[in-house]
Amino acid sequence: RGGGYGGYGDDSPSDDHCLTNAESKRHQSQSLLRRLGPYGFFQFESGVHRVQRVPVNDVRMQTSAVSVAVLPSIPEGKIAEALPHTELRIDTMRASGAGGQHVNTTESAVRVTHVPTGVVACIQDERSQHKNKAKALKLVGARVHQLRKEEALKKRSSARSLLMGGGDRSERIRTYNYAQDRITDHRCKASVAGVRSWLGGGRAVREF
DSSP states (O other): OOHHHHTTTSOOOOSOSOOOHHHHHHHHHHHHHHHHHHHHHHGGGOEEEEEEEOOTTOSSOEEEEEEEOOOOOOOHHHHSOOOOGGGEEEEEEOOOSSOGGGTTTSOOEEEEEETTTTEEEEEOSSSOHHHHHHHHHHHHHHHHHHHHHHHHHHHHHHHHHHHHTTOOGGGEEEEEETTTTEEEETTTTEEEEOHHHHHHHSOGGGGO
C-alpha cells in the first residue's frame, strides 16, 4: 500500500555525535538520496513486483503481482516553449475576399508556418500587417503547444507501458516472500530479510 516508500529519507542521523564508518556511509547515502529527489530515488522501482504469502483464510501459498510505473513530472513551461524565430517562416500577401478598396491593394495578410511541425496559420482580419502577424503567431503558438502536449502524452503513455511491462510474472523485478520473510531483487540477484520492516519504513530498499 505504499508504506515501503513512505519513509525513505526520514531516518538519517540529525544529532552531532561522532559517527562510525558504517553510520557515516549510511548518512552520506541518505543525503544523496534526498538530493536526487523522488524520481531519482524511485526510478528503478518500475516493473512487476510479486508478492508470495499465505492468506489468513487458507494454508496454501498464493502469488500476486502488481505493475509499477515511475515517470518524471513534465513542467508545463517546458512543453510550451517559446517558438524560436529560426523555426518560423513568415509570408505576406494581399488579402482576398470582401473588404472594399483595401483588399488586394496592400500586403496585409500574413501566413506563419512552424517549419518543424508544419503548423500553419493565415490571418487577414486586420488592415494592419503587424496586427495580423501578431494574431498568426499567437495562433501558431497555441497549435504547436497543443501538438507538443499530445506528443508528450503519447511518449509518457508509451514509456508507462514499457516500464510496467505486460504484467507477466516473468518480467518481475522483485519478490516479497512473507513466509520466509525475504525480499529478492531479481535484477541484481540479491536478497534481504525483513518484508514487514521494509513495508513499514522503506529502509531495506537501500540494500539493493
